Amino acid sequence: GAGVSQSPRYKVAKRGQDVALRCDPISGHVSLFWYQQALGQGPEFLTYFQNEAQLDKSGLPSDRFFAERPEGSVSTLKIQRTQQEDSAVYLCASSGYRGSDTEAFFGQGTRLTVV
Amino acid sequence: KQEVTQIPAALSVPEGENLVLNCSFTDSAIYNLQWFRQDPGKGLTSLLLIQSSQREQTSGRLNASLDKSSGRSTLYIAASQPGDSATYLCAVGPISSGSARQLTFGSGTQLTVLP
Numbered sequence: 410g411a412g413v414s415q416s417p418r419y420k421v422a423k424r425g426q427d428v429a430l431r432c433d434p435i436s437g438h439v440s441l442f443w444y445q446q447a448l449g450q451g452p453e454f455l456t457y458f459q460n461e462a463q464l465d466k467s468g469l470p471s472d473r474f475f476a477e478r479p480e481g482s483v484s485t486l487k488i489q490r491t492q493q494e495d496s497a498v499y500l501c502a503s504s505g506y507r508g509s510d511t512e513a514f515f516g517q518g519t520r521l522t523v524v
Numbered sequence: 525k526q527e528v529t530q531i532p533a534a535l536s537v538p539e540g541e542n543l544v545l546n547c548s549f550t551d552s553a554i555y556n557l558q559w560f561r562q563d564p565g566k567g568l569t570s571l572l573l574i575q576s577s578q579r580e581q582t583s584g585r586l587n588a589s590l591d592k593s594s595g596r597s598t599l600y601i602a603a604s605q606p607g608d609s610a611t612y613l614c615a616v617g618p619i620s621s622g623s624a625r626q627l628t629f630g631s632g633t634q635l636t637v638l639p
Binding site: 450 | 625631
């Protein structure tokens with residue numbers, strides 16, 4: 410596709426349930442980022458991949474959060490034993506190497522509601 | 525740690541008015557600055573990207589300026605229209621030795637243009 414695609418768009422999970430959020434970046438983009446956006450706030454960085462390598466996971470809030478990008482394309486963010494404070498919009502972004510242009514392109518996001 | 529502040533948090537203007545949104549950041553060692561638009565329940569749409577070596581970028585009715593030394597950027601919207609109503613987010617990318625360019629976001633300015 411032409412843009413970053415995320416699925417599902419909406420997810421309601423019962424507290425304690427595991428969830429998996431998917432991101433399809435723009436084809437050929439090397440860098441992939443996950444962000445978490447709480448209501449009324451700007452997105453906050455979770456983790457970064459360069460191809461299949463997870464180079465930075467300093468923003469993951471707890472060890473219940475896990476991300477992977479095994480083939481350097483599609484990425485999955487997994488949240489185990491969801492809690493109410495995990496309710497947020499999860500945004501994926503990708504960027505490529507085009508000289509010094511590192512413009513980030515974002516997907517529509519997955520709105521997670523934990524009940 | 526980089527902090528990004530956007531003022532005002534909300535702004536309401538009549539259609540046709542020119543307006544300025546402000547963004548300030550605490551660490552001037554940035555690689556680039558990006559302005560995004562976010563419609564309710566949607567992802568982020570990139571509006572303008574300014575590299576650290578640039579002072580401004582223009583796209584249609586939008587003009588963004590960057591003053592790295594003072595840690596400030598402004599987004600100027602000319603002849604505002606009701607369709608411009610959205611939340612506008614400012615984000616800065618750090619200078620880093622690696623390839624990670626995770627963005628630090630402000631909390632956004634919610635703009636309403638009244639018909």
